[in-house]
Amino acid sequence: MYAAGDYIILEKDGIWQVSELETDTKSGEVLRYILKSPKEPDNTKNIKADSKMLLRKVISKDDLTDILSRIPYIRTIQAPNNKIREELYETAMAAYDELEWIRVIKTAYLRKEEGKQMPFEEKYSRQAKDYFHLEVSVVMDIPFDQVEDYIASAIADDLW
Numbered sequence: 001m002y003a004a005g006d007y008i009i010l011e012k013d014g015i016w017q018v019s020e021l022e023t024d025t026k027s028g029e030v031l032r033y034i035l036k037s038p039k040e041p042d043n044t045k046n047i048k049a050d051s052k053m054l055l056r057k058v059i060s061k062d063d064l065t066d067i068l069s070r071i072p073y074i075r076t077i078q079a080p081n082n083k084i085r086e087e088l089y090e091t092a093m094a095a096y097d098e099l100e101w102i103r104v105i106k107t108a109y110l111r112k113e114e115g116k117q118m119p120f121e122e123k124y125s126r127q128a129k130d131y132f133h134l135e136v137s138v139v140m141d142i143p144f145d146q147v148e149d150y151i152a153s154a155i156a157d158d159l160w
Contacts, residue, residue, distance in 0.1 A: 001049075002033060007058040007138045009096055010035075010047070015058060015134045019044070038138050055096050064139045067098050068154045074099060076107040082118050089124040098135065101128040 002008055006018045016035035023030050030049045037043040047053060059067070077092065079085035089107075092100040108125035111117040133147040142150055 001030060002054070002057065007038070007135075008033075008035070009055045009058060009131075009135075011053045011055055011096070013053065014131055015138060016045070017138070022046075038134060039144060058135050058139055059098065061139055064098070064136065065154075067102070068136075068151060070099075071102055071106075071151070071155050074102050074106060076110060077103050082120075085118075086120050089121065093124060093127060096131075098132060101132040104128040105132065 002018045002021075004018050004020060007015055008018060009015055015038060017038055018033050019036045020034040021030050022032040022034065032049060033047050033054070035045050035047060077085065077088045079088055085107075089104055092104050104124050105128045108117060108121040108128075111121060133151075134144060136142070136147045136151065137144040140150065
């Protein structure tokens with residue numbers, strides 16, 4: 001059950017904020033959530049309360065701070081070939097987990113630096129960055145376009 005103001009993660013649709021609850025007038029049971037996009041406030045959607053698309057709330061500020069401090073130590077995805085690597089990226093993205101998003105971002109970045117990045121890696125990296133950066137933005141209450149600098153600063157602070 002979510003409350004108005006909660007940020008939630010939707011399967012295949014990223015992060016949304018609960019703006020309203022539609023309830024049954026007799027029982028008080030929540031029937032639908034009215035959601036708005038944190039990036040585009042005019043973009044809204046209605047989701048049934050029992051929808052399988054509703055995955056979870058975004059993580060807490062403390063948990064996110066812990067994850068940010070662990071970024072330098074998170075392992076990349078290792079695979080013997082591109083077909084398996086793509087499957088591992090897909091599995092990582094389907095977990096809707098911050099650590100998995102970071103693994104995808106780091107792996108794609110390093111492979112790009114080595115000149116080995118495949119087109120599918122750019123696609124997964126963009127999606128992982130969008131999800132993770134938006135979560136950092138809403139949890140830490142910073143503008144989306146400043147998230148990358150915020151993460152870089154958080155990592156640099158931890159390494160010194």
